Amino acid sequence: MAFPDGFGFAVVARDAASRARCGRIRTWHGHVETPIFMPVGTQATVKGLLPDQLRAAGARVLLANTYHLALRPGAETVAALGGLHRMMAWDGAILTDSGGFQIFSLAERVKITDDAATFQSHIDGRLIELTPERAIQIQEQLGADVIMCLDECPTSVGDRAVLQSAVARTSRWAARCKAAHSRADQALFGIVQGGVDLDLRAESATALREIDFPGYAIGGLSVGESHDEMLTVLDATVPLLPDNRPHYLMGVGRPQDIIEAVARGVDMFDCVLPTRNGRNAMAFTADGPIKLRNAAHERSTEPIERGCPCTACTQFSRGTIRHLFQAGEMLGPILLSLHNVAFYLRLMAEIRAAIVAGRFADYRRDTLARLGQ
Amino acid sequence: MAFPDGFGFAVVARDAASRARCGRIRTWHGHVETPIFMPVGTQATVKGLLPDQLRAAGARVLLANTYHLALRPGAETVAALGGLHRMMAWDGAILTDSGGFQIFSLAERVKITDDAATFQSHIDGRLIELTPERAIQIQEQLGADVIMCLDECPTSVGDRAVLQSAVARTSRWAARCKAAHSRADQALFGIVQGGVDLDLRAESATALREIDFPGYAIGGLSVGESHDEMLTVLDATVPLLPDNRPHYLMGVGRPQDIIEAVARGVDMFDCVLPTRNGRNAMAFTADGPIKLRNAAHERSTEPIERGCPCTACTQFSRGTIRHLFQAGEMLGPILLSLHNVAFYLRLMAEIRAAIVAGRFADYRRDTLARLGQ
Numbered sequence: 013m014a015f016p017d018g019f020g021f022a023v024v025a026r027d028a029a030s031r032a033r034c035g036r037i038r039t040w041h042g043h044v045e046t047p048i049f050m051p052v053g054t055q056a057t058v059k060g061l062l063p064d065q066l067r068a069a070g071a072r073v074l075l076a077n078t079y080h081l082a083l084r085p086g087a088e089t090v091a092a093l094g095g096l097h098r099m100m101a102w103d104g105a106i107l108t109d110s111g112g113f114q115i116f117s118l119a120e121r122v123k124i125t126d127d128a129a130t131f132q133s134h135i136d137g138r139l140i141e142l143t144p145e146r147a148i149q150i151q152e153q154l155g156a157d158v159i160m161c162l163d164e165c166p167t168s169v170g171d172r173a174v175l176q177s178a179v180a181r182t183s184r185w186a187a188r189c190k191a192a193h194s195r196a197d198q199a200l201f202g203i204v205q206g207g208v209d210l211d212l213r214a215e216s217a218t219a220l221r222e223i224d225f226p227g228y229a230i231g232g233l234s235v236g237e238s239h240d241e242m243l244t245v246l247d248a249t250v251p252l253l254p255d256n257r258p259h260y261l262m263g264v265g266r267p268q269d270i271i272e273a274v275a276r277g278v279d280m281f282d283c284v285l286p287t288r289n290g291r292n293a294m295a296f297t298a299d300g301p302i303k304l305r306n307a308a309h310e311r312s313t314e315p316i317e318r319g320c321p322c323t324a325c326t327q328f329s330r331g332t333i334r335h336l337f338q339a340g341e342m343l344g345p346i347l348l349s350l351h352n353v354a355f356y357l358r359l360m361a362e363i364r365a366a367i368v369a370g371r372f373a374d375y376r377r378d379t380l381a382r383l384g385q
Numbered sequence: 386m387a388f389p390d391g392f393g394f395a396v397v398a399r400d401a402a403s404r405a406r407c408g409r410i411r412t413w414h415g416h417v418e419t420p421i422f423m424p425v426g427t428q429a430t431v432k433g434l435l436p437d438q439l440r441a442a443g444a445r446v447l448l449a450n451t452y453h454l455a456l457r458p459g460a461e462t463v464a465a466l467g468g469l470h471r472m473m474a475w476d477g478a479i480l481t482d483s484g485g486f487q488i489f490s491l492a493e494r495v496k497i498t499d500d501a502a503t504f505q506s507h508i509d510g511r512l513i514e515l516t517p518e519r520a521i522q523i524q525e526q527l528g529a530d531v532i533m534c535l536d537e538c539p540t541s542v543g544d545r546a547v548l549q550s551a552v553a554r555t556s557r558w559a560a561r562c563k564a565a566h567s568r569a570d571q572a573l574f575g576i577v578q579g580g581v582d583l584d585l586r587a588e589s590a591t592a593l594r595e596i597d598f599p600g601y602a603i604g605g606l607s608v609g610e611s612h613d614e615m616l617t618v619l620d621a622t623v624p625l626l627p628d629n630r631p632h633y634l635m636g637v638g639r640p641q642d643i644i645e646a647v648a649r650g651v652d653m654f655d656c657v658l659p660t661r662n663g664r665n666a667m668a669f670t671a672d673g674p675i676k677l678r679n680a681a682h683e684r685s686t687e688p689i690e691r692g693c694p695c696t697a698c699t700q701f702s703r704g705t706i707r708h709l710f711q712a713g714e715m716l717g718p719i720l721l722s723l724h725n726v727a728f729y730l731r732l733m734a735e736i737r738a739a740i741v742a743g744r745f746a747d748y749r750r751d752t753l754a755r756l757g758q
Contacts, residue, residue: 056708060715062696085683085708092684093704101700310458311465323435327474331466335429335458342433342715 019157019199019226021258027372031250031277034367037258039105039157040197041097042072046258046279047363049270049356050075050107052287056090056099059287060346061353063101069322069350070357073105073158075282078151079114083133083140087153095155107158107282110147110189112165112203113231113263124164126181144188152195158227161189163203165232175207178232183219190223201227201260208241210248217252228253229260230278239269246276253277267296267359268383271376274363281360286352291345293337296355300384304348309334322354323347392530392572392599394631400745404623404650407740410631412478412530413570414470415445419631419652420736422643422729423448423480425660429463429472432660433719434726436474442695442723443730446478446531448655451524452487456506456513460526468528480531480655483520483562485538485576486604486636497537499554517561525568531600534562536576538605548580551605556592563596574600574633581614583621590625601626602633603651612642619649626650640669640732641756644749647736654733659725664718666710669728673757677721682707695727696720 020038027033035046051058051066054077058066066074076096081087093099096106112129115122119131119140128143147162162185164178182205193200202220206212220228230249233242242264253259260280261273270281286296293304297317302309304316312330320326324333324347336344366375393411400406408419424431424439427450431439439447449469454460466472469479485502488495492504492513501516520535535558537551555578566573575593579585593601603622606615615637626632633653634646643654659669666677670690675682677689685703693699697706697720709717732752739748 055712055714056705057714057716060719062716062719063700064696080712084712085704089684089704089708093686093702093708098686099702099705099708311462313466313471323437327436329466329472331458331462332429332472335462335466335472339428339453339457341428341430342718343430343435345715346433346435346719 016196016199016226018197021227021256023256025368027275027367028370029373030275030376032274032363032367032372033277033279034364035258035279037105039073039199041103041105041157044072044105045364047270047274047360048073048280049360050280050282051353051356052077052282052284053100054284055080055084056096058349058353059291060342060349061287065323065350066102066353067104069354070361071104071353073107074100074102075107075109076100076154076156077111077114078108078147078154079111079118081108081154082111082150083135083138087150091153091155097155105158106156108151108154108156108160109262110151110160110162110203111142112163115142116165116167124181126184129162129164144185145192148189148192148200152193152198156198158199158201159193160229161186161200161202163205163231165205166207167235172209172212175205175209175212179205179212179216179219182216183223186220186225187223190225199226201225201229203229203231203262204249204253205232207232208237208245210245213245213249214252217249221252221254225257227258227260229262231262233261234263234265239272242269243272243276246273246278250277267356268380270359271363271379275372275376286356287349290348290350290352293344293348295348296352298379298382304330304334304344305337306334316348316351317355320351320354320358322351324351389569389572389599391570394600394629396629398741400648400740401743402746403648403749405647405736405740405745406650406652407737408631408652410478412446412572414476414478414530417445417478418737420643420647420733421446421653422733423653423655424726424729425450425655425657426473427657428453428457429469431722431726432664433715433722434660438696438723439475439726440477442727443734444477444726446480447473447475448480448482449473449527449529450484450487451481451520451527452484452491454481454527455484455523456508456511460523464526464528470528478531479529481524481527481529481533482635483524483533483535483576484515485536488515489538489540497554499557502535502537517558518565521562521565521573525566525571529571531572531574532566533602534559534573534575536578536604538578539580540608545582545585548578548582548585552578552585552589552592555589556596559593559598560596563598572599574598574602576602576604576635577622577626578605580605581610581618583618586618586622587625590622594625594627598630600631600633602635604635606634607636607638612645615642616645616649619646619651623650640729641753643732644736644752648745648749659729660722663721663723663725666717666721668721669725671752671755673755677703677707677717678710679707689721689724690728693724693727693731695724697724
């Protein structure tokens with residue numbers, strides 16, 4: 013298929029020693045250089061951060077969660093408020109997931125048939141039925157630039173019968189999602205499932221590739237498997253995806269996970285770690301994470317990370333940030349979310365620069381060593 | 386006495402029909418035009434707001450609370466972290482209160498003698514003794530531009546014996562505070578007590594005036610008395626304060642309180658209302674407060690207040706802000722705190738402009754009518 017209106021992807025540089033590549037995604041809301049990290053704005057807000065702060069930190073595409081927004085305030089309300097871009101005051105790109113992952117991780121009394129997933133809202137207990145067609149309709153109302161097929165995303169890793177059934181259903185649902193999708197200004201991505209079973213991953217990738225999507229996600233990881241298991245899945249799966257389409261690893265991960273996934277040909281990432289850990293007083297640094305509640309920081313006039321240009325590092329000391337957390341002040345989570353998002357986006361910019369300059373192998377080795385991996 | 390180094394106050398314009406005046410305070414951290422509102426940063430942070438946002442909203446002087454900071458992180462730690470300006474990343478002026486009000490409103494097992502107030506910390510139950518000398522020493526460690534005398538601030542309004550004793554002790558403590566104060570780059574203000582008893586207010590004002598301070602505060606209001614009682618106290622007390630010194634009404638108040646106090650010669654205000662109410666989904670507007678949790682706002686694409694240049698009003702709709710509060714997202718409190726602080730500072734700028742232009746009487750009448758008073 014051709015790319016939808018306004019959407020495009022081109023590889024602009026490749027690493028000689030790995031599958032790492034730099035690319036450029038075109039959307040109706042600006043270009044995005046890959047590999048890219050997408051800060052997570054679950055409920056139409058990246059927790060604690062304003063759009064200007066995200067832009068300044070280097071964010072170009074944000075993720076929002078369809079499951080949460082469909083429950084509250086509801087897709088019709090989002091549409092009435094002008095869509096997600098308007099609500100989030102964000103003129104960059106937005107991606108929404110389909111809700112598949114959240115149905116299996118958050119909802120209650122989940123029942124799956126070929127027709128639909130039915131479940132109870134974790135907010136008010138309401139019974140909800142989600143078909144592939146409805147998942148697309150909701151995402152068209154939300155109005156993101158990139159939307160995702162509804163997938164069956166089993167919580168158990170390793171039960172082959174469950175995984176096989178999920179892979180088959182995810183493929184059938186993907187075809188229905190594509191048929192239901194009507195907005196020309198959105199790109200619909202397929203999602204490869206199959207857990208850590210490499211044969212099922214191959215089956216899933218092949219089926220989705222036959223349906224043909226402008227981008228492909230790898231789902232069902234970061235759910236309990238080991239780092240090495242994840243890398244094994246990527247080693248086997250990414251080469252089966254079209255090279256000229258963006259590859260998106262959903263919900264991953266730590267800095268070391270991202271670097272290793274980039275080396276295996278992944279272009280797009282999202283993860284709650286920078287904001288969630290930030291709210292819990294953990295700051296990412298190039299030398300590994302630090303815990304700001306630690307008493308060692310009480311009188312430290314050092315920044316979180318020397319040389320980091322973010323507001324937290326240029327204006328506030330570790331001692332002050334520790335005080336803000338000890339005192340239960342909002343500014344603590346705000347500052348660390350700001351720093352951590354800036355850290356992740358700086359990491360991606362460094363990765364891109366290293367690939368373009370032909371020194372990704374060195375960058376990968378040195379950065380992982382410094383991170384303590 | 387002469388003003389301390391770097392501190393000064395001059396009246397630059399007067400209203401013909403009231404005691405309202407515009408002035409200019411000079412501090413070691415910039416000039417402040419009066420009448421001024423000081424956003425409250427109790428624990429060395431105006432809750433949820435960054436210094437750049439406060440500056441953009443028009444803030445020139447912030448207030449921090451000595452009681453809270455002395456308990457956590459401790460005055461020595463603040464000093465080790467470079468003082469309050471450095472901690473708050475604030476290059477404008479800062480005022481600290483003495484802790485007197487909080488001892489009587491927050492602490493437990495309070496005992497007062499002429500020598501000291503002793504009390505238990507509301508945070509960890511620690512027994513603390515605060516003398517006037519120690520209150521000054523702590524404020525010198527915190528390093529604000531304007532600091533306050535330790536006062537006895539009775540919680541009961543109306544018990545004359547208690548008030549009389551508090552007035553006498555506040556005067557004795559004021560003299561000790563002045564004697565103990567050594568930093569030439571800080572201005573020490575006296576605090577007039579006396580509840581709603583006009584004779585005691587006069588006694589207190591006279592005693593403090595004899596000690597001579599570069600500025601005078603009116604304390605012990607906004608503690609349960611009516612709006613009219615407060616205005617009666619101001620009518621009687623402000624004329625007894627030196628005209629060539631700034632007059633500071635502590636802890637007040639609503640927009641209508643501020644306008645009426647300005648009309649009675651008050652120059653400086655602080656209050657938690659803009660940030661506290663903002664965290665509780667209440668927005669101040671020129672047409673009175675609105676509650677953003679109200680279902681009427683669910684699909685409203687209107688800003689909180691048309692024409693307001695703050696980030697909340699230029700970038701977000703009422704419907705989005707309602708969603709953020711319903712979803713428990715930090716950005717709701719952040720946006721309304723931002724708007725409410727901007728609203729208060731805009732109110733003060735309007736008041737100053739009206740006084741300078743000789744139309745304060747009209748402004749006062751029209752604004753109070755619009756606010757619904």
